[in-house]
Amino acid sequence: MSDTPSYGFDTLQIHAGAQPDPATGARQTPIYQTTAYVFRDADHAAALFNLEEVGYIYSRLTNPTVAVLQERVATLEGGAGAVCCSSGHAAQIMALFPLMAPGRNVVASTRLYGGTLTQFSQTIKRFGWNAKFVDFEDLDAVKAAIDDDTRALFGESIANPGGYVTDIPALAEISDAAGIPLIIDNTSATPYLCRPIEMGATLVVHSMTKYLTGNGTVMGGAVVDSGKFDWSASDKFPSLSQPEPAYHGLNFHETFGALAFTFHSIAIGLRDLGMTLNPQAAHYTLMGIETLSLRMQRHCENAQKIAEWLEADPRVDYVTYAGLPSSAYHDRAARLYPKGTGGLFTVALKGGYEACVKFVGALDLFSHVANLGDTRSLVIHSASTTHRQLTPEQQEAAGAGPNVVRVSIGIEDADDLIADLDQALTKATA
Structure with missing residues (x-):
């Protein structure tokens, strides 16, 4: 497919990155279930290993099925390149890996998925x-948190679980002034509703497990590189701007330019961390992305009605959906996400924790699972599960207090979902 900017989103979600198979003419992208690839000769092998030629070496690094997915996700996000990996959590580590070093920090929002808060507050210490956690609504506090050791800002476009809408353009101004990248997790919004790179983000991460795949079948993550950050503008990012010993002094920024981060993530990140996406999972995600716009429209319509x-x-007691006029994020959501504000939000019950537990247990159509972004409607009590490792103060800051339930609205008939919610509320408050 030619790189033609006139193609619309609905066309690109089906065609971007894909060509008929050159050997068989197969129109659907094949699953290349192989670990390794035959070199033409010794010189060809050496050129690939020296990063002098682009091609396939070993599926820990690159795979033709995964490569199609990488191009499709990068195209939909408006990025220069992308690297796919085994999960959303892997994607977060992959995004930070070229930027960080011992003693460096990331300034992150307090309103993040519980697993991310734990990963940043505990695991990366090893x-x-x-990580410094700041309320991203307080832009002065964000500026104050940045110091000489800060290497990135990190937030979610639509925060999990509360559905809070992040002011990406305002954060981009702060990161630009500080000379550091802004990383946005766009899992909950998807590129159909939000394109963070167009708002100034440097990197975009995804848990492709969620809306991109859309049916709860496979795990996957992605890091999309805007290609717009000057990694050589300061000495903060030596992995990208200085000679790399493992490649005989190759400088990624000088050699690969706008694709420096992407090539580093493959040649160093996947090579050494091994967070590889398997081609079967890539195939399922490609199939899911083909209907992304159609599903997101229905997710948004159902979520608004419900x-x-x-x-x-x-x-x-209250509902946190940004599509509601009562939401503090309503005007921002309308400005930044004119197509809709997704299918994720929380609902607080007047009966508190006890009512929430009864409510979750009484639902029939809603599945009680630790996932979101499925065609099926899902529900979970975040404080007991996804945010359980956090302190009560951290739970409240993340919008995951004991009195709220997270709902991920699917694409079923909205009236059927409302009927299920109604009967569960009746049982929970009896």
Whole structure:
């Protein structure tokens, strides 16, 4: 497919990165279930290993099925390149890996998925990295948190679980002034609703497990590189701007330019961390992306209708959906995400924790699982599960207090979902 900017999103989600198979003419992207690839000769092998020629060496690094997915995700996000990996959590480590070093820090939002908060507050310490958590609504606090050791800002476009909408353009101004990249997790919004790179983000990460695949079948992650950051503008990012010993002094920024981060993530990140996406999973995700726009439209329509119904119910304390006029994020969501604000939000019940537990247990159509972005509607009590490792203060800051339930609205008939919610609320408050 030619790189023609006139193609619309619906066309690109089907065609970007894909060509008929050159050997068989197969129109659907084949699953290249192989670990290794035959070299033409010794010189060809050496050129590949020296990064002098682009091609396939070993599927820990590159695979033709995964390569199609990488190009498709990069195209939909408006990036220069992308690297896919085994999960969303792997993608977060992959995004930080070229930027960080012992003693360096990332300034992150307090409103993040619980697993990310734990990964940043606990696990990355083992690498000698640190995280500072700040309310990203307080832009002065964000500026104050950045110091000489800060190497990135990290936030979610639509925060999990509360559905809070992040002011990406404002954060991009701060990161630009500080000379550091802005990393945005776009899992909950997807590129159909939000393109963070167009708003100034440097890198975009995804848990492709969620809306991109869309049916709860496979795990996967992605890091999309905008190609717009000047890694050589300062000495903060030596992995990208200085000679790399493992490649005989190759300088990634000088050699690969706008694709420096992407090539580093493959040649160093995947090579040494091994967070590889298997081609079978890549195939499932490619199939899911083909219907992304259609599904997101339905997710948004259903979520809006259901959030309005829940907000009007006297058994409900509040609903956090940004599509509601009562939301503090309503105007920002309308400005940044004109196509809709996704299918994720929380609902607080007047009966508190006890009512939440009964409510979750009484639902029939909604599945009680630790996932989101499925065609099926899903529900979970975040404080007991996804955010359980956090302190009560961290839970409240993330929007995951004991009195709220996270709902991920699917694409079923909205009236059927409302009926299920109604009967569960009746049982929970009896």
